[in-house]
Amino acid sequence: MPTTVILGVIGSDAHVVGITILDQALSAAGFDVENLGVQTSQEEFAAAASEHDADAVLVSSLYGHAEQDCQGFHELLAREDIDATTYIGGNLAVGQDDFEQTRTTFRTLGFDRVFDSETTPEEVIRSLERDLGISTREAETDRVQA
Numbered sequence: 001m002p003t004t005v006i007l008g009v010i011g012s013d014a015h016v017v018g019i020t021i022l023d024q025a026l027s028a029a030g031f032d033v034e035n036l037g038v039q040t041s042q043e044e045f046a047a048a049a050s051e052h053d054a055d056a057v058l059v060s061s062l063y064g065h066a067e068q069d070c071q072g073f074h075e076l077l078a079r080e081d082i083d084a085t086t087y088i089g090g091n092l093a094v095g096q097d098d099f100e101q102t103r104t105t106f107r108t109l110g111f112d113r114v115f116d117s118e119t120t121p122e123e124v125i126r127s128l129e130r131d132l133g134i135s136t137r138e139a140e141t142d143r144v145q146a
């Protein structure tokens with residue numbers, strides 16, 4: 001079974017470069033990526049996660065309004081019975097001078113992991129492999145050999 005990841009930029013945010021790079025890197029590593037693009041609502045994330053039976057939901061935000069945009073998101077996922085690992089990353093707070101405080105804020109909102117804007121695609125892949133208990137490269141090799 002491929003590992004399905006929902007990816008998108010939440011709220012009114014239109015910064016597309018980060019998720020485009022993540023989409024390419026995750027796809028190349030063997031993940032099945034549903035890229036919802038920019039300006040994605042909480043409801044669109046939840047609908048896609050439900051439809052694709054997602055293993056992970058990756059929320060991106062760059063423009064400084066992530067905290068407001070993510071209020072109630074995990075409550076919505078719970079109501080829809082979605083049990084996926086959730087990550088958020090990007091430029092999550094205006095200024096972002098104390099990332100540990102930012103991490104606490106988003107962990108309290110329910111995210112399993114919180115990433116800053118220095119995060120590389122390789123770190124995201126390693127975290128997903130660890131959290132989901134998979135090795136995508138091995139899985140890819142298995143598929144090629146099968």
Ligand code: B12
Nearest residue numbers: 013014015016017018060063064088089090091094095117
């Ligand atoms: C290009 C850019 C724009 C372009 C966007 C073009 C486009 N369609 O993408 C334009 C000019 C349109 C723009 C507009 C705005 N921008 Co702008 N923009 C940038 C800029 C210069 C680069 C962003 C970028 O593409 N980076 C390159 C990619 C590869 O990096 P990345 O996005 O950070 O993604 C990486 C990581 O963050 C991480 N990552 C990202 N998402 C996720 C998600 C998960 C789950 C994980 C694990 C990892 C992860 O992985 C990615 C790959 O390594 C940044 C400054 C900067 N240097 O970051 C400002 C910046 C993000 N913008 C900013 C602002 C304020 C705005 C505006 C609000 C300005 C305005 N007043 O109009 C508007 C918002 C418009 C909107 N509705 O979104 C601020 C945000 C401030 C804050 N958060 O505190 C920044 C930081 C500039 C600044 N220093 O003030 N912007």
